[in-house]
């Protein structure tokens with residue numbers, strides 16, 4: 358889905374082809390300024406955001422920390438360095454998300470490998486992890502299921518924060534599961550069972566203490582799908598039917614048969630889906646239904662406790 362990259366204005370004294378003339382090699386500061394302007398123009402980013410992205414990509418191209426760039430902004434770059442940086446900037450200017458270019462994204466204090474097969478973990482999903490941890494006492498063993506695990510960021514964070522929990526995680530995408538397994542191996546989360554399944558279809562365990570999920574919840578015709586990072590992310594991780602609720606419905610309707618009495622369901626949803634989600638939770642026999650608000654003030658997470666069919670809401 359990547360658009361054609363814009364052409365990088367030749368760096369001072371050099372050029373994207375690495376033909377720099379002695380004495381006119383680009384300085385770090387010049388390159389940072391030009392790269393930020395280019396990303397701002399190509400992607401319509403805010404100035405601050407463009408500057409930050411330019412610094413991140415230049416630092417990656419040079420194999421240094423971002424702080425190094427500031428301390429060495431008068432240093433000049435070799436032709437090979439300019440070529441390496443140009444390759445990264447061209448990808449970004451062409452619309453590829455920074456996380457895919459770097460191949461990683463931080464989530465809940467850990468670095469996860471990400472590829473275009475998985476959703477880039479979002480900061481707001483850390484709210485789900487926090488709410489789950491609040492309901493999982495560290496000393497008590499618990500069975501936890503993560504639905505639509507993607508990079509594995511939720512399942513792995515829970516498994517590492519609660520070593521006594523038995524965590525299962527499923528996804529309908531074999532490619533996503535491969536990335537999640539790799540993340541678990543790198544981060545040392547070895548108590549997770551990975552399952553390839555269309556929601557609950559191939560799941561044999563039925564007595565979970567908690568089910569969590571950040572399912573796809575964008576409506577099929579949504580114009581945001583053609584913008585920003587969403588453009589490069591897997592459609593199956595984003596879109597869920599004409600009202601965006603297909604996955605949420607399937608997850609809520611199927612949860613009672615897989616939860617112990619008193620078990621929790623925590624589900625992330627879109628900014629305008631709280632009421633629908635909570636109606637579905639009550640209809641399915643969940644009580645103590647609440648919503649949590651993310652740092653942007655959006656009701657992003659709905660939570661219910663399964664008290665058995667026929668229980669008072």
Ligand SMILES: C[S@@+](CC[C@H](N)C(=O)[O-])C[C@H]1O[C@@H](n2cnc3c(N)ncnc32)[C@H](O)[C@@H]1O
Nearest residue numbers: 476478505506507528529555556571572573594
């Ligand atoms: C919004 S992403 C969430 C990924 C990850 N949990 C996160 O929070 O970053 C939704 C995930 O659900 C998976 N998914 C979509 N439809 C599914 C289905 N029918 N059964 C299982 N997983 C599904 C997608 O492959 C994707 O990995």
